Structure formats: structure tokens, C-alpha cells
Amino acid sequence: MTFLHPAYFLALLGLIPLVAVYFLKVRPKRKAVTALFLWQAILDQKKNTALFHRLRDLLSLLLMALALLAIVLAMTSPEVGSDQRKDLLLIVDNSASMNAIEDDRARLDRAREIASGIVRGLNTNQQAAIAAVSLDVQYRSHFTTSPKTLRDAIRSIEPSDCPFDPEALQALTVGIPSMSDFRTILISDGCGFVPDTNSPIELIKVGSDQGNIGFLTCDLRRLDGLETRARLYYRLASSFEEEVTTDLVITYGPENRIVKVMPVTIQPGINDSEVVTLEGGEPGPWRATLDLPDALARDNVALLALQPKLPVKVRVESDHTFFLVNSVNAFARTSGDLQHVESGADVVLANGAVPQAQRAILLGVPEEAGWWGQVGPEVDDVLARIRIEDHPILADCDIDAMPFLGARQIAPPADSLIIAETAAHVPLIYRVRQGQRSALVINMDPIESEFFYSAWFPVLVYNGARHLMGRQDSIPAACAVGDSVPIPTSSYGAEATKVTIDDAPESFELTGSAYGPIRRAGLHTLENASGRWSVGANLFAASETLLDDHGAVDTSLPLNRGWPLSLILALIAAALLLTEGVLYQRRKVG
Amino acid sequence: MLLTDPAFIRRLESLYLLARKVLGGTLQADRKSARKGAGITFADYSEYSFGDDYRAIDWRVYARLDALMIKLFELEEDVTIYFLLDASKSMDAKFLYARQLVAALAYVALHSLDKVVIYGIAEELRPVTRPTLGRGKTLSVLQELEEAQSFGKGTDFTVAARQLCQWHKKRGMVIAVSDFFFPAGFEEGLKFLRWNHHDIFCIQVQDRADRECRLKGDVELQCVESGQLRKLTITGSEARAYEQAVRDWNAHLNEFCAAGGIGLVSTTTEVPFEEIIQNILRRGGLVS
Numbered sequence: 001m002t003f004l005h006p007a008y009f010l011a012l013l014g015l016i017p018l019v020a021v022y023f024l025k026v027r028p029k030r031k032a033v034t035a036l037f038l039w040q041a042i043l044d045q046k047k048n049t050a051l052f053h054r055l056r057d058l059l060s061l062l063l064m065a066l067a068l069l070a071i072v073l074a075m076t077s078p079e080v081g082s083d084q085r086k087d088l089l090l091i092v093d094n095s096a097s098m099n100a101i102e103d104d105r106a107r108l109d110r111a112r113e114i115a116s117g118i119v120r121g122l123n124t125n126q127q128a129a130i131a132a133v134s135l136d137v138q139y140r141s142h143f144t145t146s147p148k149t150l151r152d153a154i155r156s157i158e159p160s161d162c163p164f165d166p167e168a169l170q171a172l173t174v175g176i177p178s179m180s181d182f183r184t185i186l187i188s189d190g191c192g193f194v195p196d197t198n199s200p201i202e203l204i205k206v207g208s209d210q211g212n213i214g215f216l217t218c219d220l221r222r223l224d225g226l227e228t229r230a231r232l233y234y235r236l237a238s239s240f241e242e243e244v245t246t247d248l249v250i251t252y253g254p255e256n257r258i259v260k261v262m263p264v265t266i267q268p269g270i271n272d273s274e275v276v277t278l279e280g281g282e283p284g285p286w287r288a289t290l291d292l293p294d295a296l297a298r299d300n301v302a303l304l305a306l307q308p309k310l311p312v313k314v315r316v317e318s319d320h321t322f323f324l325v326n327s328v329n330a331f332a333r334t335s336g337d338l339q340h341v342e343s344g345a346d347v348v349l350a351n352g353a354v355p356q357a358q359r360a361i362l363l364g365v366p367e368e369a370g371w372w373g374q375v376g377p378e379v380d381d382v383l384a385r386i387r388i389e390d391h392p393i394l395a396d397c398d399i400d401a402m403p404f405l406g407a408r409q410i411a412p413p414a415d416s417l418i419i420a421e422t423a424a425h426v427p428l429i430y431r432v433r434q435g436q437r438s439a440l441v442i443n444m445d446p447i448e449s450e451f452f453y454s455a456w457f458p459v460l461v462y463n464g465a466r467h468l469m470g471r472q473d474s475i476p477a478a479c480a481v482g483d484s485v486p487i488p489t490s491s492y493g494a495e496a497t498k499v500t501i502d503d504a505p506e507s508f509e510l511t512g513s514a515y516g517p518i519r520r521a522g523l524h525t526l527e528n529a530s531g532r533w534s535v536g537a538n539l540f541a542a543s544e545t546l547l548d549d550h551g552a553v554d555t556s557l558p559l560n561r562g563w564p565l566s567l568i569l570a571l572i573a574a575a576l577l578l579t580e581g582v583l584y585q586r587r588k589v590g
Numbered sequence: 591m592l593l594t595d596p597a598f599i600r601r602l603e604s605l606y607l608l609a610r611k612v613l614g615g616t617l618q619a620d621r622k623s624a625r626k627g628a629g630i631t632f633a634d635y636s637e638y639s640f641g642d643d644y645r646a647i648d649w650r651v652y653a654r655l656d657a658l659m660i661k662l663f664e665l666e667e668d669v670t671i672y673f674l675l676d677a678s679k680s681m682d683a684k685f686l687y688a689r690q691l692v693a694a695l696a697y698v699a700l701h702s703l704d705k706v707v708i709y710g711i712a713e714e715l716r717p718v719t720r721p722t723l724g725r726g727k728t729l730s731v732l733q734e735l736e737e738a739q740s741f742g743k744g745t746d747f748t749v750a751a752r753q754l755c756q757w758h759k760k761r762g763m764v765i766a767v768s769d770f771f772f773p774a775g776f777e778e779g780l781k782f783l784r785w786n787h788h789d790i791f792c793i794q795v796q797d798r799a800d801r802e803c804r805l806k807g808d809v810e811l812q813c814v815e816s817g818q819l820r821k822l823t824i825t826g827s828e829a830r831a832y833e834q835a836v837r838d839w840n841a842h843l844n845e846f847c848a849a850g851g852i853g854l855v856s857t858t859t860e861v862p863f864e865e866i867i868q869n870i871l872r873r874g875g876l877v878s
Contacts, residue, residue, distance in 0.1 A: 028807075028808035028809050028810045028821060029808075029809055029810065030809070030810045030812050030819070031805050031809045031810065031811055031812065032812050032813075032814045033811050033812070033813065033814065034680035034683075034769065034771055034799070034800055034814055035680070035771040035800065035836070035839075036773075036811055036812075036813035036816070036818060036820065037771075037773040038771070038832060038835040038836060038839060039811055039820065039822065039832060039835075041831075041835065042822070042828055042831045042832060042835070043820055043822060045831075046822065046823075046828075586807070586823065586825070587807050587808040587823065
């Protein structure tokens with residue numbers, strides 16, 4: 001034990017006047033009475049307690065002496081252990097696994113309690129800062145000596161749905177050059193933590209092995225061509241040491257109408273994926289639930305959303321419509337993603353014409369138009385070269401098999417997105433926008449190229465129509481917390497999208513063509529001018545579901561926690577003085 | 591207030607006038623004796639026995655009942671009123687009040703032409719005034735009473751009663767004014783006075799400090815008379831026990847007096863002394 005201020009031991013000299021005052025104090029006052037003989041019977045009854053009275057006086061002196069000793073010890077600021085008393089950066093893990101329940105308490109509560117204990121143990125010169133970590137590190141307070149600020153910061157750490165990302169901590173160590181000036185202490189269950197002996201971060205581990213099951217991934221899709229059937233894909237994991245059997249309950253809609261209940265047997269560790277066919281393919285929220293109480297409840301539910309069927313309506317404008325209509329109907333009859341219409345079209349498919357539509361796929365460049373300017377002579381070398389690899393318009397297409405015969409020398413507008421071109425930089429496929437209008441130009445003569453006979457023709461129409469409508473990337477039924485999802489928009493992200501989570505009354509708006517990273521589990525609904533879609537955000541993290549903390553060990557160095565010893569001594573002194581006060585009260589006022 | 595103060599004497603005069611009005615001009619009724627004798631006021635009948643005055647035989651009753659019965663009359667005699675004023679140290683706080691009571695009763699007695707003697711009692715009997723008779727001695731009695739001091743280191747009522755009976759063989763009325771906190775008890779003294787055919791009237795004077803315990807905590811109790819010391823921690827229970835002991839003591843005095851035909855008035859110093867005297871007079875005098 002060390003004493004920061006040993007000079008205060010001199011205050012023990014106060015015992016001398018204390019004893020003197022005690023002997024003066026305990027002498028009772030003399031009171032004259034007229035009928036002492038009437039008190040005699042009462043005095044006789046009190047004889048049994050006379051010994052206690054004598055001891056009580058001695059006890060009072062003892063209590064006062066002990067109280068003085070405790071006060072003096074408190075003043076000397078004693079410390080046990082070898083805490084370096086450096087400033088502290090306390091990082092509390094608030095990832096999803098910290099919501100696991102142990103002994104009716106969440107691990108996060110335990111972590112917050114430890115952090116509060118460390119804050120209580122700080123001396124007056126020590127500073128500390130509070131941060132939370134899951135996907136990234138979020139500071140909750142700056143370095144301060146104010147215990148209240150630190151306690152408020154600890155209280156502000158809420159459980160999150162995000163998995164723990166060890167890279168966030170690595171970024172922290174890289175971002176702060178002078179980490180040797182303070183100690184960085186991570187309070188975590190260690191799930192997802194990558195131990196590193198060279199890391200300056202000390203780990204205080206909370207939690208122990210717990211049994212838990214959960215979804216690692218889950219997806220739901222309609223069977224192509226069958227609107228009334230869907231397939232559920234899922235993969236489960238278990239941290240139980242033995243296999244467990246439970247029911248998988250699949251429900252639909254906000255009322256959770258049960259669609260299917262099936263028993264599942266889950267092996268320890270990560271299980272093989274399974275696919276289940278469901279009767280019913282209604283759009284809307286779906287839910288798969290594992291009916292087993294375990295340590296972590298939130299990975300027992302997978303939220304999913306089947307998107308409504310919104311086919312891209314395509315009108316054909318050509319002298320020869322047969323092949324063009326059939327190219328549309330090819331996808332109308334199978335996936336249903338396209339629909340041929342005569343009016344009210346989203347996209348116009350034109351051959352040899354320049355329609356005045358908002359979105360158009362133009363085959364050939366027949367005459368001068370705003371989309372390509374002046375039309376020049378045919379190009380001899382029509383061997384296509386891809387300028388943008390993996391562009392969705394060319395998905396599933398073999399561009400080398402496409403003959404661009406009849407391609408003309410054109411000069412597209414400056415902001416055109418050229419996807420394929422010739423060696424001489426004559427654009428063969430490009431996308432162009434003018435105000436609210438957009439077009440996909442395919443620079444070829446389809447008849448001369450016999451493109452209508454090509455298998456890639458309907459594929460190119462399909463890709464082009466969906467790209468112009470911003471639906472080339474479909475929204476998944478479910479995603480993991482931390483992922484981003486595409487936002488279907490025909491204005492390339494210029495329009496605002498309203499986001500609502502779990503039918504909450506409050507919502508927020510965003511712009512862009514992607515939403516994320518998603519930080520909250522739940523059913524996220526996106527709504528803009530192009531339509532309304534939903535996606536279920538779920539934990540889907542093996543390290544969290546398996547509560548995988550076996551690689552993490554407590555590496556914390558000695559650290560003062562809990563109430564300071566001086567405060568405890570002060571409280572003891574107060575208790576002793578209170579006891580003496582009671583005795584004094586009894587002596588003086590009965 | 592001085593006992594010879596004109597204002598105080600005027601108050602005594604008022605009390606005397608009240609006594610005349612209530613008791614018909616004399617204070618004889620004040621000291622009406624329970625003993626029977628040769629008076630003029632019929633008291634009772636009694637069977638004739640040998641030695642009785644045959645002149646007292648009621649022949650009308652004999653004619654009717656064929657039994658010899660004699661008439662008894664209330665005794666009317668010239669009695670002396672003995673005041674036993676508690677002058678012990680325990681009466682210090684109540685001494686003036688007690689002297690005022692004695693002064694009032696002595697004033698009425700002297701004006702009723704009765705003989706008055708006042709003694710102070712502690713562990714012995716000590717005269718305050720000589721035997722006095724007549725209205726003209728009133729002022730000197732009041733002066734002597736005013737100059738009376740408390741004395742002694744204890745109170746022994748039995749000794750005082752024996753001394754009184756030794757000094758005065760003639761029976762009379764004994765008026766004891768005291769708090770009756772006698773460690774040796776009051777019973778023997780009162781019995782002795784009654785055995786010697788004295789009419790006895792007790793006036794118990796106490797104050798709030800006697801009846802209520804206001805001491806709390808650690809105290810060293812000291813007897814005001816003997817100086818004896820006792821240490822005690824007084825809590826609520828001890829205080830209640832003391833107050834109950836005082837109530838029991840007073841209740842015992844009350845029962846003893848009622849059983850022995852002894853008049854008793856209990857009062858505290860908060861009650862004006864005239865109120866006590868008026869109360870005695872309205873009850874018919876110094877009777878039990």
C-alpha cells in the first residue's frame with residue numbers, strides 16, 4: 001500500500017485532545033431533584049445495564065479514535081496495487097453480441113458497470129475519454145477529469161445492432177500517434193476481436209461461454225414464372241456444444257400470419273445452407289423465426305421483404321415491330337421484369353426513329369438528332385471494345401459476338417457515358433442524358449447486322465430498359481447490418497428517397513443511388529418517385545451469433561476500479577461518527 | 591409577594607369575608623369535629639350504656655321502641671389549629687406558595703378567635719410562631735411566617751408528628767402543608783396524629799417539576815435535601831416511569847386520607863392560592 005500524502009499522518013496527534021475532550025464530555029450534568037427516593041426503583045431496574053453504561057463510554061472513545069484514524073488515512077490517499085495512473089481511453093464494445101444475456105443482465109450493462117467503476121477509481125489528476133465501438137469507433141466524451149461528464153458519456157452508450165469490426169480499432173491505433181501517453185482499454189466480450197500482442201489496446205473481457213443460435217444469412221425470392229411460390233434460403237449457426245432442435249416459423253405480413261412451421265436441427269458451429277419452398281409469393285414483409293430462447297435474441301429472427309412486381313413498361317416504335325416486341329415479351333413471360341405496352345411506357349424501344357420520350361433505347365442513328373449530333377459515314381472497323389468493364393448494360397452479353405455493322409461516325413454529347421466503342425473511338429454503345437431525358441444509343445444497323453436474330457439482342461434490351469429505369473441492381477429481400485443497398489431511381493440518384501424503419505412514425509430523406517451502411521436492424525422501407533421497396537436488415541454475423549470469444553483473453557494491466565480507498569475510509573469515518581452521534585444523543589437527550 | 595404586604599393582606603381579608611358568608615360568621619364549621627359531645631346541634635342516636643348522661647335519654651324513642659337511646663350532639667370546643675408547614679429543602683420552589691396558604695388559613699382562624707400555632711417541619715419540628723390568639727396578633731404572625739426559612743437535611747414527618755403530640759397534649763386541628771414527598775412515608779405520622787385525637791387536614795403542594803420529568807440523557811441526580819448523588823441515563827421510558835411513580839405516590843396519599851377520614855386537597859403552584867382557600871370553604875371547611 002502506498003500513501004500519496006503521508007504527511008497527513010501527523011493529524012493523528014489529534015487523538016490527544018480527543019481523549020481529553022472525551023473525558024470532559026462524558027461527565028454528566030448534576031441535576032437537583034426533590035424526590036430522589038422515587039427514582040430509586042427506576043435505578044434498581046437499571047442496575048443490569050450499568051456495565052453497559054461503563055462500556056458505552058469506552059466504546060464512544062474507541063469510535064471517535066477509529067473515526068479520526070479513518071479520516072487521517074483517507075487524507076493520506078492510500079492506494080493498493082500498481083496502477084500507473086495514466087490517462088485512460090475507455091472503449092466500450094456495444095456490438096450486437098454485447099446484448100447477450102448472462103445472469104439476467106446484458107453484457108453491455110456489465111461493461112458499462114466496469115467502465116463506471118474505472119471512472120470512480122480515477123484520481124483527481126487523471127483524465128479519461130469514453131468511446132463506443134461496433135462498426136466504427138464513436139467518441140462519447142473528450143478527455144476530461146469530470147466524473148459526471150464521463151458517467152453521462154457511459155450512460156449514453158446504447159446497444160447497437162452492428163457487428164464488431166476489428167478494423168475500427170486498428171484504424172484507431174493508426175489515427176492516434178501518441179498512444180503511449182495514455183492507456184487504451186477495450187471493455188468487450190471479445191467476439192470478433194483479433195488479439196495482437198503488439199497492440200497497445202488492453203482488453204477487459206466480459207461474458208462467458210453461452211449457448212446461442214441464429215441466422216447467418218437468409219434470402220427470399222419468388223420462383224421465376226410462379227407468382228405464388230417463393231423460396232427461402234437460410235444458413236444457421238449455433239454456439240451450443242450439442243445439436244439443438246427447434247422450430248423455424250415463417251410468417252408473412254404485419255400480422256405475422258403463419259405460412260410455415262418446420263422443425264430444424266442445428267449442429268454446433270456454422271451449418272450448411274438450406275432452401276425451403278413456400279406457398280405464396282405476396283410482396284411485403286416476411287419473417288423467419290427460430291423458436292428457441294438463447295443468449296442473444298435478435299439473431300433468432302430474420303426479417304425479409306419480397307419486392308412488388310414493377311415491370312418496366314416498354315413501347316416499341318419501329319416500322320418492323322415483330323422482333324422488338326418479342327424481345328420485350330421474352331422477359332415479360334419469364335421474369336416479368338418487362339412489359340410491352342402501347343401507351344404509358346417507361347421506355348421506348350425505337351428502331352430507325354428518334355422518339356420524343358423521356359427514356360429510349362435507340363437502335364441505329366438514322367438522322368441527325370440531339371443524342372448524337374451530325375451523322376457521318378459508316379465506320380469500317382466495327383470491332384467493339386469495352387470501355388467500362390462490368391457495366392450492367394453489358395451483363396450476360398458477349399460483346400464480341402455482336403456485329404456492329406452499319407455503325408455511323410457520330411459525335412455524342414460531351415457528358416455521354418460511352419460503354420463500348422471502336423478502336424477509332426467511335427461510340428457503339430453509350431448512355432446520354434439531356435435534362436430529364438435519357439437514352440441508350442446502340443450505334444448499328446440491326447438489320448444489316450442481323451442483330452434481331454442474335455441471342456444478345458433481347459438481353460441488351462432487357463439490360464438497357466432496366467438500366468434506364470435504375471433497376472439494374474435489384475433490392476435484396478434481406479441484408480446484413482453494415483451493408484448498403486441500391487436505391488432504384490430513374491434519375492440516377494438525383495431524387496430524394498424517404499426511409500422509414502419498422503413503420504416508425506418518424507422518417508428521414510436521403511439522395512443518391514445507395515442506402516447504407518445500415519446500422520439498425522429492422523424492416524427498412526425506401527420510397528421515391530420510382531416506387532416503394534423494403535429490405536430487412538439483420539445481424540448476419542458469424543462472430544456475433546457464435547459469441548466467438550475464444551481467441552480473446554483479458555490483457556488488462558493493474559487498474560484502480562470502484563470507489564477510491566480514501567472515499568471508503570471517509571464513509572467508514574462517517575459511519576463511526578454517526579454511531580457515536582447516536583450514543584451521544586442517547587447520553588445527552590435520552 | 592411579601593406576606594405583610596397590604597395588597598396581600600387585602601386578599602386575605604377578602605377570603606375571611608367569604609368564610610363568614612359561607613360558614614355563617616364563624617369558622618367553627620371549619621373545624622367541625624367528628625367526635626360527639628355536649629353541643630346544641632343534634633348529631634346522632636346511640637344506645638344507652640352505663641355511665642352515659644341519663645339526661646340525654648330520648649324518652650320519646652323509649653316510648654315508641656322500648657329501648658333506651660341517648661341523643662348525641664356535635665362537639666363544640668375551643669380548639670387550637672396547628673399548622674405543620676413543610677420547611678424542608680424540597681419545598682424551596684414551593685415555600686412561598688405554602689406560606690401563602692398557611693397565612694390565609696391562619697388569618698381566617700385568628701379572626702375567628704381561634705388559637706393558632708405554626709411549626710416548620712423537616713427532620714424535626716421547629717416553631718415558626720408561638721401559640722397566638724386574637725385578631726391583633728395577625729400581623730405578627732404574618733411577619734414571623736414571612737421570615738421563616740427552610741432548614742434541615744431531610745424530612746421525617748413521623749418525628750415531627752411525635753414532637754407535636756409531645757409538646758401539645760391538647761387535641762386540636764392539624765393542618766399539614768407539604769409536598770408529602772417523605773422518604774420514610776407519611777402514613778405513620780398521620781396515624782400518630784389521628785391516634786392523639788387530632789383532626790387532620792392535608793394540603794399537598796407540588797409544582798410541575800415534581801410531577802413531570804424534563805431531564806433527558808446522562809444526568810447525576812442529587813437529592814436537594816440529603817445531597818445524595820445517583821447517576822442515571824434518562825430516556826423516555828425512565829421519564830415515564832418516574833411520572834408514574836409520582837402519580838402512584840399521590841394516589842396512595844389520596845386513598846390513605848380517604849380511608850382515615852383525613853381531609854386532603856392537592857394543588858400545584860400554578861393554581862392561585864385564593865382559589866384553593868375558596869375551594870376549601872365552599873366544600874364546607876376543613877373536613878374530610
